[in-house]
Amino acid sequence: MNEIQKLIELKGVFFSYGGVPVLEKVDLQIQEGEFLGIVGPNAGGKSTLLKLILGLLEPQSGHIRVLGKRPKEARQQLGYVPQYPNFPRDFPITVEQAVMIGRLGVRSRHSPFGNLYPGRYNRTDRLAARQALAEVEADNLADRQIGSLSGGQLQRMLLARALVVEPSILILDEPTANIDQRLESDIFDLLKRLNERMSILVVSHDIGFVSGYVTRVACINRTLVCHHADAIDGQVIQELYGENVHMVVHQH
């Protein structure tokens, strides 16, 4: 893994939904160990960018390399926390079972059977699920039905499900959009800790808030508007959103 300097590389990426361009000429490089915040207005293409990196969407032109491979080949090494859960909340499944699904791709990474590996989860899988839940301080939720979780608890479960994958890169789409502010800093404190072991890519609409945590910010509004290592100021925000935005200073 050491020889890979650029963890993720996008060159001249163009993507449109049915002719309407969402991303144009996006060049972006992400280095090992970075904690990159992707910010920008709604419908600016942030989630689309993540889906391209995950290989869930294909760019119309340009190229994307993740861990030196094509996104579809690399995605088993990526942990992903979606903005909205893709499952019905009344699905009959416990938190532990849902987290354990993340283990499916882990064994198959080394298995000749690939993802057709039959049978049950083993002790290692169970242990990994417990550890991931402990890491997000949700080990007491293991036996709860997902339908009984609060918004913040569900977010922790989704994070545990991404961590149990043992990812090289953790990718999160608005991880704090549906929870209250106190939990927001809890989650970002946790991400900061995780950043010691893995690179993190997080989409957020709250530019002021993330700038206190991330190592670098990329601003996306159809194209990559800016690319800053240093603090975000009003000038940059205006450039990005095209109008005056009320900025609240956060103290961390």
Next chain:
Amino acid sequence: MNEFFAALTQHGFLQSAVVAGLLASIGCGVMGTYVVVKRIAFLAGGIAHSVLGGMGAAVYYGFDPLAGALIAAIISALLIGSVRLQWQAQEDTMIGALWAIGMAVGILFIAKTPGYQTDLMSYLFGNILLVPEKSLWFMAALDALLLIIVGTYHRQFLAVVFDEEFARLRGIPVTFFYLLLLVMVAITVVLLIQVVGLILVLALLTLPAAVAGHYVHSLGRMMLLATLLGSTVSLSGLALSYGPDLPAGPTIILLAGAVYVISALATRAVARRKVRASLPASANRR
């Protein structure tokens, strides 16, 4: 009822009916659970009804209607499944079209079958009393196949029915497992046609699993409970229908429907009482 048990010891056809009911219940419990949690009842209905096309063609060309049903069910499962994965917007229209086209084709074939007119009613509403022994073996083999596949790949199926996108990111071949799941639903439909006919299949596929979902909260337990409920309902329906000489299929379905309605109402009432009881307690706790 007593009359039924007396007759059961004497008549081979009743014993076959009981075995058929039990075999069908295994399929309905296991695959019904997936249909209910994945919310694809309408899709399963489309598969069930389009099967008449295959049965009609088989009758016309002189094959076993059950074999025709199996082939038609698998084809329509694959068709509906691919449409669902490719053009998501038109899914329900496509299912509706396949539903009606399949039935129309079947009725044309049956109408044009020369000589003895096969009993259309028994395809539509089933006739558990006329299940031949050969069909019992066929049903047992299909059940065995379902159980082996589910036993082997239950983790992958769970991943796909729970969260397709996440399953895809884990490198699971989602399209393969989704289509396999639909083919297995199609097989179950054919199992159930013997018992309740293709019009009523949907009820037996969804109701026992839905009732099970009121009480247990994991797929494995739902499958087990739904199978038990399915067997209880089909055997009791059979027994109830015997004395007054009612058709068994509709009796079984009405029984399943009654159990579902009562269970749904009871679950709601209990949930409401729980909420009411917890209100002052939780206020104190915080």
